C-alpha cells in the first residue's frame with residue numbers, strides 16, 4: 217500500500233515528547249478531579265485509542281474502559297455531520313461518571329451527536345477529554361472539559377489520527393497539507 221504522501225514530507229506539529237508530557241498533565245488533572253470516584257472511560261474508535269492507551273497508564277483512579285465506534289458518511293477529511301454508531305458500548309453507563317476520550321474536536325458535529333447518544337443512557341456525569349481541538353472550525357455548540365492542545369485549522373495525522381486509515385501509527389502529530 218502506498219501512502220498518499222510520504223511521511224518524511226509531513227511537517228511535525230507536536231512531537232512525541234511534547235505529547236507525552238501533556239498527556240501526563242491531563243492525567244494528573246483528571247485524577248485530581250475524580251479523586252475517590254470510579255470512572256468509566258469511553259474511547260471513540262478508531263482515532264482515540266492511542267491517546268486512551270497512554271492516558272490510562274497515568275491515571276491514579278479506579279477506572280474501567282469501554283469503546284464506541286462511529287463512522288461518518290462523506291469524504292475522508294471533512295466531517296459531514298452525519299454520523300452512525302458502528303459498535304455500541306458493551307456495558308451500560310447508567311448512573312456512572314463517564315469521561316469520553318476523543319482524538320479531535322473539529323466542527324463539533326460528531327461530538328454533538330455522540331453526546332446525545334450517551335446522555336440518553338443516563339450517566340451520572342458526562343465529560344470529555346480531547347487530545348486536539350480546532351476551536352476556529354467549530355460550528356456546533358460543544359466544548360471539551362479537558363483539551364490536550366488547541367491547534368490551528370490544519371488537517372493532522374498520527375498518534376491515532378488518520379487520513380484514509382493511514383498514518384495512525386506515527387508517534388507524533390503531523391500536518392497533511394492539501395495537494396495543490
Ligand code: IMP
Nearest residue numbers: 295321322323324325326371372377378
Ligand atoms: P467533527 O465532527 O467535525 O468535530 O470531526 C470530528 C472527527 O473528524 C474526528 O473524530 C476525526 O475523525 C475527524 N477529523 C477532524 N479533523 C481531523 C484532522 O485534522 N485529522 C484527522 N481526523 C480529523
Ligand code: MG
Nearest residue numbers: 262263377378
Ligand atoms: Mg477519522
